Amino acid sequence: MIFNSIAFLVFIGIFLPIYxxxxxxxxxxxxxxxxxxxxxxxxxxxxxxxxxxxxxxxFVGLKMENENEQASRKRxxxxxxxxNLGFLAFxxxxxFFIGSFDAAMKxxxxxxxxxxxxxxxxxxxxxxxxxxxSYTIDVxxxxxxxxxxxxxxxxxxxxxxxxxxxPIVRAIDFLPQFSAGARKFNWDRIxxxxxxxxWGFFKKVAVADSLAPFVDQCFAAPDGFSSxxxxxxxxxxxxxxxxxxxxxxxxxxxxxxxxxxxxxxNFKTPYFSRNFSExxxxxxxxxxxxxxxxxxxxxxxNRGGGFGSYFFTAIALIIPVFLSGWYWLILVYGVVFxxxxxxxxxxxxxxxxxxxxxxxxxxxxxxxxxxxxxxAFAVWGYLHGTYLIVQRxxxxxxxxxxxxxxxxxxxxxxxxxxxxxxxxxxxxxYFRAPDFDIANQFIMGIASFEGMSFGSIIxxxxxxxxxxxxxTLLFVEIADFKFDFSSLIKTNPVFRVISFAAILxxxxxxxxxxxxxxxxxxx
Amino acid sequence: xxxxIWIFALIALFFLGDRVxxxxxxxxxxxxxxRYSRLYEQQIDADILLVGNSRGLMFxxxxxxxxxxxxxxxxxxxxxxxxxxxxxxxxxxxxxKAPELMLLDVTMCDRINNQLTTEFNTYTPYSSxxxxxIRDTSITISNATILSxxxxxxxxxxxxxxxxxxxxxxxxxLDRRILQNIADDAVNYPEYNIDIPDxxxxxxxxxxxxxxxxxxKVKLVINPYFPDFADRIMNLEAFKSTVEKATGEQVHNxxxxxxxxxxxxxxxxxxxxxxxxxxxxxxKDGIFGSLEAQETMHLK
Numbered sequence: 001m002i003f004n005s006i007a008f009l010v011f012i013g014i015f016l017p018i019y020x021x022x023x024x025x026x027x028x029x030x031x032x033x034x035x036x037x038x039x040x041x042x043x044x045x046x047x048x049x050x051x052x053x054x055x056x057x058x059f060v061g062l063k064m065e066n067e068n069e070q071a072s073r074k075r076x077x078x079x080x081x082x083x084n085l086g087f088l089a090f091x092x093x094x095x096f097f098i099g100s101f102d103a104a105m106k107x108x109x110x111x112x113x114x115x116x117x118x119x120x121x122x123x124x125x126x127x128x129x130x131x132x133x134s135y136t137i138d139v140x141x142x143x144x145x146x147x148x149x150x151x152x153x154x155x156x157x158x159x160x161x162x163x164x165x166x167p168i169v170r171a172i173d174f175l176p177q178f179s180a181g182a183r184k185f186n187w188d189r190i191x192x193x194x195x196x197x198x199w200g201f202f203k204k205v206a207v208a209d210s211l212a213p214f215v216d217q218c219f220a221a222p223d224g225f226s227s228x229x230x231x232x233x234x235x236x237x238x239x240x241x242x243x244x245x246x247x248x249x250x251x252x253x254x255x256x257x258x259x260x261x262x263x264x265x266n267f268k269t270p271y272f273s274r275n276f277s278e279x280x281x282x283x284x285x286x287x288x289x290x291x292x293x294x295x296x297x298x299x300x301x302n303r304g305g306g307f308g309s310y311f312f313t314a315i316a317l318i319i320p321v322f323l324s325g326w327y328w329l330i331l332v333y334g335v336v337f338x339x340x341x342x343x344x345x346x347x348x349x350x351x352x353x354x355x356x357x358x359x360x361x362x363x364x365x366x367x368x369x370x371x372x373x374x375x376a377f378a379v380w381g382y383l384h385g386t387y388l389i390v391q392r393x394x395x396x397x398x399x400x401x402x403x404x405x406x407x408x409x410x411x412x413x414x415x416x417x418x419x420x421x422x423x424x425x426x427x428x429x430y431f432r433a434p435d436f437d438i439a440n441q442f443i444m445g446i447a448s449f450e451g452m453s454f455g456s457i458i459x460x461x462x463x464x465x466x467x468x469x470x471x472t473l474l475f476v477e478i479a480d481f482k483f484d485f486s487s488l489i490k491t492n493p494v495f496r497v498i499s500f501a502a503i504l505x506x507x508x509x510x511x512x513x514x515x516x517x518x519x520x521x522x523x
Numbered sequence: 524x525x526x527x528i529w530i531f532a533l534i535a536l537f538f539l540g541d542r543v544x545x546x547x548x549x550x551x552x553x554x555x556x557x558r559y560s561r562l563y564e565q566q567i568d569a570d571i572l573l574v575g576n577s578r579g580l581m582f583x584x585x586x587x588x589x590x591x592x593x594x595x596x597x598x599x600x601x602x603x604x605x606x607x608x609x610x611x612x613x614x615x616x617x618x619x620k621a622p623e624l625m626l627l628d629v630t631m632c633d634r635i636n637n638q639l640t641t642e643f644n645t646y647t648p649y650s651s652x653x654x655x656x657i658r659d660t661s662i663t664i665s666n667a668t669i670l671s672x673x674x675x676x677x678x679x680x681x682x683x684x685x686x687x688x689x690x691x692x693x694x695x696x697l698d699r700r701i702l703q704n705i706a707d708d709a710v711n712y713p714e715y716n717i718d719i720p721d722x723x724x725x726x727x728x729x730x731x732x733x734x735x736x737x738x739x740k741v742k743l744v745i746n747p748y749f750p751d752f753a754d755r756i757m758n759l760e761a762f763k764s765t766v767e768k769a770t771g772e773q774v775h776n777x778x779x780x781x782x783x784x785x786x787x788x789x790x791x792x793x794x795x796x797x798x799x800x801x802x803x804x805x806x807k808d809g810i811f812g813s814l815e816a817q818e819t820m821h822l823k
Contacts, residue, residue, distance in 0.1 A: 006663075187526055191529075223704060223705070223708075224702070224705050224789075226702075450702075451702075455698060455699060456699060461679045461682045461683065461686075462679075464682065465682065493529060496529075497529065497532045497533050497536055498536070500533055501533060501536040501537045501540055502540075504537050505537070505540050505541060505544060505673055508541065508671040508673040508674045508677065509544070509673040509674070509676065509677050510677060511674075511677065513664075513667070
């Protein structure tokens with residue numbers, strides 16, 4: 001079931017009146033049953049997966065609490081990791097691993113002849129697996145108390161507003177909210193939640209789905225379009241994916257608020273970031289903070305590293321060599337690492353810096369693969385890892401240069417934002433393209449600068465509509481930053497009525513009502 | 524009580540804005556010079572009615588009018604399916620003086636295009652045929668149009684009507700040349716067949732019968748394709764025979780009639796210079812009837 005469908009309207013229309021007439025326990029039960037119904041609507045067979053993960057992590061948590069011995073606690077954590085990551089590996093990455101291994105072997109002349117399987121990817125598995133893992137890891141590190149109430153725990157894992165596409169809400173933020181008593185019909189929460197949902201629907205139905213056909217056309221056969229057409233295509237994609245995903249998050253957060261739960265923001269106007277570190281504190285915040293806390297920092301973060309850093313860096317760098325058949329890369333790696341190790345040996349600070357780079361690449365590489373079982377996602381991750389490293393390397397010199405040249409601040413800010421946006425778009429090409437050939441064609445098509453006139457654009461109406469919608473989105477986001485619309489909606493009923501009606505008008509006039517699925521469902 | 528007022532105010536404001544907005548957009552549509560606005564708002568007295576999908580735009584009106592001295596009206600639209608064309612031709616013949624000739628590109632019989640059909644929502648206030656067709660295509664969209672008048676104008680068709688608010692749409696045709704790499708790659712285009720949906724031949728037949736009943740001559744053609752691309756259509760001859768058998772009318776095949784690469788915008792569409800070459804070919808073959816008299820008139 002997706003939010004932008006009639007089925008969901010009916011579902012929520014029945015759910016809410018019952019919900020607000022139940023006591024606390026009944027509300028949690030209803031959330032659980034409703035969540036399983038919501039998920040089962042898509043494919044009931046995969047409910048057993050969620051239930052199994054839930055049971056494993058629930059019992060691992062309970063057992064961990066009773067274990068004082070560190071080794072036993074570690075064993076339990078490993079069981080949880082193996083089960084959760086095992087499901088993820090099988091359903092999401094099995095064919096990818098087999099295919100990649102097969103290709104790697106073939107590249108050295110060995111035909112292992114493994115066959116891939118026809119596996120259906122359970123929707124939302126990456127989200128609820130990470131949510132569930134965060135619980136066991138936090139229990140292991142004694143950051144949170146064990147949840148003894150199975151119904152609350154199962155609802156935490158499967159809570160329908162954010163089950164299939166996040167945000168990934170940590171146990172420490174979510175579980176305590178179940179003990180806050182029965183949720184009453186709260187007018188302020190409902191209006192503010194409804195406002196956020198409407199804004200999410202605007203982003204999804206009006207912006208993302210209106211941009212989608214133009215983007216699909218560009219990425220289907222980029223060699224058939226002019227440079228300007230492709231530039232518009234990638235700009236549109238950057239807003240399509242932003243509005244699709246942040247729109248879902250807004251709907252999820254707004255719906256949760258109506259139900260009486262507070263979730264943290266998942267997006268904060270990411271395309272206004274002035275550097276890539278900032279970008280990752282504004283884009284898919286729940287995933288980037290998860291990766292930071294459960295991967296980057298355990299690897300050593302910016303304070304050093306160890307075996308894990310070496311191991312994952314080796315994997316991240318060597319596998320693509322075999323897959324691409326570019327064996328000369330090994331020589332390049334050899335030369336680069338020779339100098340890196342010499343640099344690292346000179347000073348302990350240098351060594352720490354090198355480990356930081358490794359940890360950044362690993363985190364972004366695995367973050368890329370989290371999105372999908374394809375090397376294109378890995379390349380997207382590599383690119384962002386590289387951006388972060390280059391930023392660390394040249395950042396201080398850049399600041400000095402700006403100070404020396406006394407460039408006015410507005411120009412510096414605009415330049416920074418434009419630079420980050422440009423490189424983000426470059427990475428989006430690999431994220432969106434169905435394969436490397438298409439991605440490279442796309443970039444070469446832009447770089448050729450062949451056909452930069454407006455006349456070379458094939459569907460000008462889609463472009464005009466897209467530009468109007470993106471301008472509206474940016475205008476509202478900037479105005480919200482200046483005037484804090486969320487507070488105005490709460491405090492000013494006239495503003496609330498007008499803004500809600502205005503969003504509905506815009507959706508009616510610009511919306512695309514084909515019940516298009518959300519992009520992040522595939523992850 | 525306050526909450527009830529709030530909800531009532533929101534609903535009232537939504538519908539008020541929706542109706543006012545809908546009224547303004549309706550007025551703009553009616554003032555437009557776009558072909559369908561003219562179809563429903565003006566009396567048209569055209570000698571030749573042209574029908575097709577985006578390939579029907581190759582019936583480049585300024586050149587036809589210049590060369591034949593006959594007035595034209597083009598009902599073609601990008602991706603138009605034959606059932607939608609049936610409704611529009613029906614409305615045209617009902618509201619206006621019957622033309623002498625209807626020229627129809629039969630390659631428009633290759634698709635069902637429910638999405639485009641529903642985009643013609645913009646013109647449902649003026650046509651029961653369109654209303655019925657859209658209701659049959661999607662009852663949800665039909666109902667949504669009743670609920671929101673703004674939604675009626677949520678389409679590319681409406682955007683085009685705005686574009687042609689103060690100018691004629693008669694020279695609506697590609698003006699670019701096909702990219703050289705695309706032209707060179709046509710020989711590698713995967714072979715494909717033109718599909719004919721079940722509804723297509725009966726709908727085409729009804730169009731022809733309706734036109735004939737009003738005394739309109741009907742000529743069916745296959746408009747030009749990029750030559751190497753035309754070779755990739757494996758069933759073009761079979762498609763032509765199917766149409767001829769179903770309608771009892773001759774189909775004039777011009778699929779490979781234009782060979783100048785500079786005359787194409789892409790594989791399936793001529794640009795303006797190509798369209799001129801094609802129309803000259805049609806005139807030479809007497810598709811528009813005997814032109815001697817008209818040419819003399821034109822020279823005068």
